[in-house]
Amino acid sequence: MPETFDNDEMKEILQDFLAEAEEMLEGLDTFFVQLEAHPDDRTLLNEIFRTAHSIKGSAGFIGLNRIVEVAHHAENVLNQLRQGQMRAEPLVIDIILEAMDALKLLVREVRTGTQADVDIESLNQKLDLLLQWGEDVQAETEPAPGGGEEFQGEVTPDLPEPSGSGKEPALVSEPQSESYQVEDEELVAAPPADAPSSGVPGDSGPRSKSGSGEGGGSARKAELPVPAPATEAAQTGSGEADQTIRVETSRLDNVMNLVGELVLGRNRLVRLSGEQRGDIDPEHRLKEIAEAVAQLSRVTTDLQLAVIKTRMQPIRKVLGKFPRMVRDLSRKMGKEVRLELSGEETELDKSVIEEIGDPLVHIIRNAIDHGLEMPDERAAGGKPTEGVVRIGAYQEGNSIVIEVSDDGKGIDVGRVREKAIEKKLISGGDAERMSEGELVNLIFLPGFSTAEKVTDVSGRGVGMDVVRTNINKINGTVEVRTTQGAGSTFVIRLPLTIAIIQALMVTIGSEVYAIPLQTVVETVKITREDIRTLSGSDVLNLRNQVLPLLRLRDEFKVPEEHAEEPGRCYVVVVQLGSRLLGLVVDRLPYQEEVVIKSMGPLLSGIRGMAGATITGDGKVVLILDVGEILQDIQLRQHQGPVPSGFAPAAAARS
Amino acid sequence: MNTLDRKISGGELSPTETLGSLVDFGADDVLQMVSFRLSGEDYAVDVMAVQEINRLSDMTRVPRAPYFVDGVINLRGKILPVINLRKLLGFPPMTVQTEEMRMIVVNAEGSLAGLTVDEVNQVLRIPKDRVEEQTELGIGKALGDVIRGVAHMEDRLVTLLDIGKLLSVRIQ
Numbered sequence: 001m002p003e004t005f006d007n008d009e010m011k012e013i014l015q016d017f018l019a020e021a022e023e024m025l026e027g028l029d030t031f032f033v034q035l036e037a038h039p040d041d042r043t044l045l046n047e048i049f050r051t052a053h054s055i056k057g058s059a060g061f062i063g064l065n066r067i068v069e070v071a072h073h074a075e076n077v078l079n080q081l082r083q084g085q086m087r088a089e090p091l092v093i094d095i096i097l098e099a100m101d102a103l104k105l106l107v108r109e110v111r112t113g114t115q116a117d118v119d120i121e122s123l124n125q126k127l128d129l130l131l132q133w134g135e136d137v138q139a140e141t142e143p144a145p146g147g148g149e150e151f152q153g154e155v156t157p158d159l160p161e162p163s164g165s166g167k168e169p170a171l172v173s174e175p176q177s178e179s180y181q182v183e184d185e186e187l188v189a190a191p192p193a194d195a196p197s198s199g200v201p202g203d204s205g206p207r208s209k210s211g212s213g214e215g216g217g218s219a220r221k222a223e224l225p226v227p228a229p230a231t232e233a234a235q236t237g238s239g240e241a242d243q244t245i246r247v248e249t250s251r252l253d254n255v256m257n258l259v260g261e262l263v264l265g266r267n268r269l270v271r272l273s274g275e276q277r278g279d280i281d282p283e284h285r286l287k288e289i290a291e292a293v294a295q296l297s298r299v300t301t302d303l304q305l306a307v308i309k310t311r312m313q314p315i316r317k318v319l320g321k322f323p324r325m326v327r328d329l330s331r332k333m334g335k336e337v338r339l340e341l342s343g344e345e346t347e348l349d350k351s352v353i354e355e356i357g358d359p360l361v362h363i364i365r366n367a368i369d370h371g372l373e374m375p376d377e378r379a380a381g382g383k384p385t386e387g388v389v390r391i392g393a394y395q396e397g398n399s400i401v402i403e404v405s406d407d408g409k410g411i412d413v414g415r416v417r418e419k420a421i422e423k424k425l426i427s428g429g430d431a432e433r434m435s436e437g438e439l440v441n442l443i444f445l446p447g448f449s450t451a452e453k454v455t456d457v458s459g460r461g462v463g464m465d466v467v468r469t470n471i472n473k474i475n476g477t478v479e480v481r482t483t484q485g486a487g488s489t490f491v492i493r494l495p496l497t498i499a500i501i502q503a504l505m506v507t508i509g510s511e512v513y514a515i516p517l518q519t520v521v522e523t524v525k526i527t528r529e530d531i532r533t534l535s536g537s538d539v540l541n542l543r544n545q546v547l548p549l550l551r552l553r554d555e556f557k558v559p560e561e562h563a564e565e566p567g568r569c570y571v572v573v574v575q576l577g578s579r580l581l582g583l584v585v586d587r588l589p590y591q592e593e594v595v596i597k598s599m600g601p602l603l604s605g606i607r608g609m610a611g612a613t614i615t616g617d618g619k620v621v622l623i624l625d626v627g628e629i630l631q632d633i634q635l636r637q638h639q640g641p642v643p644s645g646f647a648p649a650a651a652a653r654s
Numbered sequence: 655m656n657t658l659d660r661k662i663s664g665g666e667l668s669p670t671e672t673l674g675s676l677v678d679f680g681a682d683d684v685l686q687m688v689s690f691r692l693s694g695e696d697y698a699v700d701v702m703a704v705q706e707i708n709r710l711s712d713m714t715r716v717p718r719a720p721y722f723v724d725g726v727i728n729l730r731g732k733i734l735p736v737i738n739l740r741k742l743l744g745f746p747p748m749t750v751q752t753e754e755m756r757m758i759v760v761n762a763e764g765s766l767a768g769l770t771v772d773e774v775n776q777v778l779r780i781p782k783d784r785v786e787e788q789t790e791l792g793i794g795k796a797l798g799d800v801i802r803g804v805a806h807m808e809d810r811l812v813t814l815l816d817i818g819k820l821l822s823v824r825i826q
Contacts, residue, residue, distance in 0.1 A: 511714075511715065555717070556717035556718075557717060558717075559715075597732070597733045598733065599716070599726060599733050599735060600733065600734075600735055600765055600766065600767070601765050602720075602723065602735045602737075602765065602767060602821065603716060603719060603723065603726070603735050606716065606717075606718050606719060607718065608717075608718065609716070609717075609718070611733075612714070612726055612733045614728045614731065614733070618728055619712070619714065619728065620714040620726050620727060620728050620733060621714065622714065622716060622717075622726075
């Protein structure tokens with residue numbers, strides 16, 4: 001088989017297959033979860049069957065026999081489902097999903113070139129047992145009067161209500177299903193020959209053989225180390241992140257059009273600059289140049305937007321994984337959970353899409369694990385037994401908002417306060433000054449949660465600082481709102497794109513820095529005399545609120561060129577979560593849209609710097625990482641000798 | 655001095671030209687190294703790691719950067735960290751900028767950096783048997799970490815630096 005991959009064409013086909021198969025498998029996950037809620041949805045069943053069939057078909061065409069084998073066995077079961085000979089019980093779905101997981105692993109195996117640890121034999125046998133069981137049930141119920149309707153009613157009396165997912169009441173009453181369950185468990189541990197049910201093992205043997213036979217070529221061969229092009233693909237693709245992107249043709253056409261205009265604009269400028277004849281009125285010429293420049297600037301802006309758009313992907317790509325995850329989690333924990341998604345079409349930059357998955361998983365897990373109560377507890381509290389987790393995404397101005405809310409018990413703010421004081425994250429005085437909203441957001445502080453302690457605080461907070469760090473990394477923010485007894489909502493705000501941001505330029509002495517505008521709340525013009533000290537650190541009395549200050553001149557050890565600091569200066573008030581900080585700078589020359597560039601591995605570890613950008617005049621300007629600056633200051637406060645909550649600049653000047 | 659050397663020391667080397675494309679490569683047992691001076695001593699780096707040689711340009715200081723990083727510059731749209739080799743190797747930094755000072759842009763495994771040196775000399779062809787690969791010379795940790803060997807040329811010693819090691823020196 002490998003020799004057929006030697007040409008580029010085949011590599012391309014393989015790449016296409018991988019992208020397509022991964023997408024389809026992800027889609028199937030969601031379909032199956034839907035199917036569980038609506039077991040009789042014919043359209044859905046047909047769609048599922050078609051998708052599975054086409055995965056099998058393309059895999060067979062390329063000769064990926066391991067995939068074909070599993071897909072074939074799964075397809076047999078799906079066929080029975082489609083023909084109404086079996087019902088989509090949670091248990092059935094469990095096994096099919098297991099097969100889907102195996103397929104995912106096998107597809108990844110082709111991509112990475114390392115053999116996945118998948119026990120195809122036992123999985124196939126499981127699927128065959130399931131098939132056999134379906135046939136048995138069919139055979140037994142067939143003599144019963146009436147058609148399919150009747151049969152469904154008989155076997156699964158309480159399944160039609162969608163809320164029945166999570167239990168298997170119907171299955172338990174069936175003797176076959178009980179024996180099947182036993183087999184299933186044993187199958188996981190031991191070879192199928194030990195399965196107690198008669199007839200089944202004998203049947204599964206030949207079946208799997210015929211399965212591999214149909215795969216076109218021997219299954220053994222397919223288990224040999226994966227073909228060469230796959231390893232090459234793995235090398236070009238770094239890590240998990242997908243290196244390719246699918247873009248709508250219309251968007252590319254738009255880019256092409258704009259590039260065309262760009263070229264026209266350039267030609268115009270070149271012509272204007274090349275014209276040496278004196279017969280053109282210089283004033284007229286200047287006007288023409290100004291026009292050409294205006295046109296170029298307009299086209300560039302449009303082109304920038306158009307290129308950003310090619311990198312945008314619907315958030316569905318991330319959210320699509322969650323129905324399956326929520327289903328598995330709720331089944332594991334014996335909770336009834338309904339997942340509601342909205343705004344799946346909302347688009348985000350590819351890099352944001354890649355980064356946002358993990359934090360969302362964390363938040364959703366938390367919501368189900370700790371937020372939602374057990375069904376009986378909910379019933380006792382007068383809530384419907386089924387808990388709801390809602391994920392909604394929408395655009396708000398220049399940012400995308402993702403809200404994850406649950407209708408569980410909420411976060412106990414009192415406990416959060418106690419914990420925070422106990423861990424010396426805030427002082428008792430701080431706690432008194434803080435509002436409930438500010439207090440609950442303390443769960444994002446590093447050091448708030450250490451595994452076992454946290455479960456005390458209504459269970460919330462495990463690794464929430466990691467969630468915030470990850471979201472900060474892509475210039476986003478996260479906040480939580482909670483109502484005791486009624487649930488919590490996590491609000492994530494993300495920039496539309498992470499490559500280009502609006503920045504406020506500030507100067508300190510002769511140096512210029514850029515502050516991401518989205519973190520800036522306001523700017524205040526002050527004189528040196530306005531700065532007060534409180535327990536040795538600089539603060540500003542801003543509308544009767546004490547605002548901690550950080551002198552960037554000291555913080556960045558800006559070399560003093562002028563002996564005297566200017567008497568007037570500016571304070572840029574930045575905010576992250578509920579924390580405010582005033583950055584003292586000399587001047588605020590202008591605001592600009594900047595492209596964030598990495599400073600390379602040598603300098604990427606520097607705290608407080610998000611990267612650098614190149615301004616119109618070719619100079620390099622560093623971009624501040626406000627999140628890191630705030631974090632560092634908070635850390636210093638708690639380690640520092642000053643007991644007050646507002647002591648940021650004290651340590652900075654040491 | 656041949657044309658190439660003049661080009662290099664004159665700083666005329668076009669940014670788009672790489673040294674590698676100009677050098678005639680000899681047998682495998684000869685190392686081709688770009689040699690330069692630091693505080694009166696001779697050093698050299700592998701010609702294949704050198705992307706270009708530029709005059710010093712305006713730099714942006716990076717607060718909290720490692721002591722040997724002078725700042726970053728804009729190299730045709732890329733942000734390039736500039737390493738002060740004098741500081742890295744423990745020499746006293748230059749107090750004034752001289753006309754001869756250059757920045758050697760080096761590339762190791764995709765990471766780029768500029769190295770400021772006092773003066774760039776020429777491309778040396780060093781027979782491998784002249785190189786003492788011994789790196790435990792008792793020359794202090796700073797140099798020991800980035801040294802590749804010492805070449806014994808007729809009248810002088812040339813210290814060969816390992817660019818890969820040099821660029822992997824991280825913030826401690």
